[in-house]
Amino acid sequence: MNLIISFSARTNGNCDEIASYVSSNNDKIIYFRNTNNSPCSNCNYECFDGECIYRNDDVYSIYEEMVSYDKVILIVPMYGGNPSSLYFIFNERSQDYFMHNDNYEEIIKRLYIIGVYGSKEEYPDFIPCLEKWFVDSTYNDRVLGIERHLYNQQLNDSVLAIKQVKDVIVEFMKR
Ligand SMILES: Cc1cc2nc3c(=O)[nH]c(=O)nc-3n(C[C@H](O)[C@H](O)[C@H](O)COP(=O)(O)O)c2cc1C
Secondary structure (H helix, E strand, O other), X not given: OEEEEEOOOOOOOHHHHHHHHHOOOOOEEEEHHHOOOOOOOOOOOHHHHOOOOOOOOHHHHHHHHHOOOOEEEEEEEEEOOEEOHHHHHHHHHHHHHHHHOOOHHHHHOOEEEEEEEOOOOOOOOHHHHXXXXXXXXXXXXXXXXXXXXXXXXXXXXXXXXXXXXXXXXXXXXXX
């Protein structure tokens, strides 16, 4: 049973479609845009020597439940040359979560990421940014980039209309 999290702003865009495509019957899909979370803002770095002032945010229960699944698949779009701000909010809150939980290994051993973006040639730092979870870990090949511009896709086109994209995702899910 897998947990899939879409970090897209829009309903039924490429990330949501990929989330449905990789999911099986008992898998759970979370649309991060529908959860309540604050970015790191208006605080005094309480997370470093106490508790984050946003401890009631939904992101904490998401981190908690990640360890109950076989795999956790994050699907992250590129906005403005970077991963979406929804993804960065999830990422920022990991500071407080892992300061108080020693299950980083338990989480990253389940973690896989699919990034949807223009192309590696135009944005060489997008995939390395997503790979930061695995620095100093033994886990390789955990991030798949879907390069829309390789297939001349426009904003409203579906990447899953391209057979090669479907094939590469199926292979990635076997890792
Ligand atoms: C605000 C915004 C900024 C974007 N910036 C970029 C960009 O810098 N480079 C790029 O290749 N695509 C960019 N895109 C296109 C998205 O990466 C593309 O629409 C992708 O399919 C997003 O996933 P989604 O369909 O799930 O929303 C942008 C889209 C939006 C809405």
